[in-house]
Amino acid sequence: MLGGKSKRQRLWEVIRAYRDGFTLRDIAYDTDVDMTTTRSYLQSLERGGFIQQSNETVHICDEKQYRLLKDNGLEAPRLTRDGQPVIQGRAQEQMWRTMRILGGDFNYQELAGLASTSEVVVSPIAARDYLKHLAHAGYVAVVAKGKGRGAGGVPSRYRFNRSRYTGPRPPMVQRTKSIYDPNLGKVVWQEEVDHDDL
Structure with a gap:
């Protein structure tokens, strides 16, 4: 993938690499993404049926082990907190x-x-x-x-x-009347400011 990768994309790539067994800590450590963001995305993936807990936690201190159930390819699934696909965009x-x-x-x-x-x-x-x-x-x-x-x-x-x-990934029209290309990771066009309006 060209351009900058989002946190979600980095998490998804490591999940796919560890598909048969991983923990929250494994994924957060290997992606350098904070634990809160990692936990939130794993919960969305679990609710959406993409990953599944693969062990029984006996003690409260035991870490959940997960495995990948549904691999939809390179692009990270865009999901809401309850595991539903994001429609926006x-x-x-x-x-x-x-x-x-x-x-x-x-x-x-x-x-x-x-x-x-x-x-x-x-x-x-x-x-x-x-x-x-x-x-x-x-x-x-x-x-x-x-x-x-x-x-x-x-x-x-x-x-x-x-x-x-x-x-x-489609170029995105932003509120600032500019176009951001996520494939390149940069703004590729910006509407010129009319100095007469200032």
């Missing part, structure tokens, strides 16, 4: 993957439709906003500028810039 993941698969050009409505699944529906507004930001950072190119607005308008058409593919 999934729309951008789906759009990023869909754009890479598409061979030709597309508009925001087509992208929203193609990227939607039964679990996560991508709204056309979210697709339009994401494409606008990705175009600023050069991840997509405008191949035909849109004309007009509303029912009679023709939306802009885009094409994915394959030379800008940095990895599987």
Whole structure:
């Protein structure tokens, strides 16, 4: 994986390496992640059915032994505290993957439709906003500028810039009107400040 790895990602990689037997302390020590964060992630994985306790603790001081039950690959599972998949950010993941698969050009409505699944529906507004930001950072190119607005308008058409593919994790639009690429571990585009507004 390129770019910086999150704590969760580092934990997951060590869990996969120790798949047949590990403790909280093993994982925290090998990843240099604090015990509280490690414990919280292990609890999420256990509740989500990814890991299972493999020993019976006889004494209160005995450490729980775990083993990996479900390996979903390189990417660390994104789970809530109760073990449910995190939905936030999934729309951008789906759009990023869909754009890479598409061979030709597309508009925001087509992208929203193609990227939607039964679990996560991508709204056309979210697709339009994401494409606008990705175009600023050069991840997509405008191949035909849109004309007009509303029912009679023709939306802009885009094409994915394959030379800008940095990895599987989608570039994230941040509240500060910037784009952070987790594959590179850095901000790749920032909206210029209009000094007239200050």
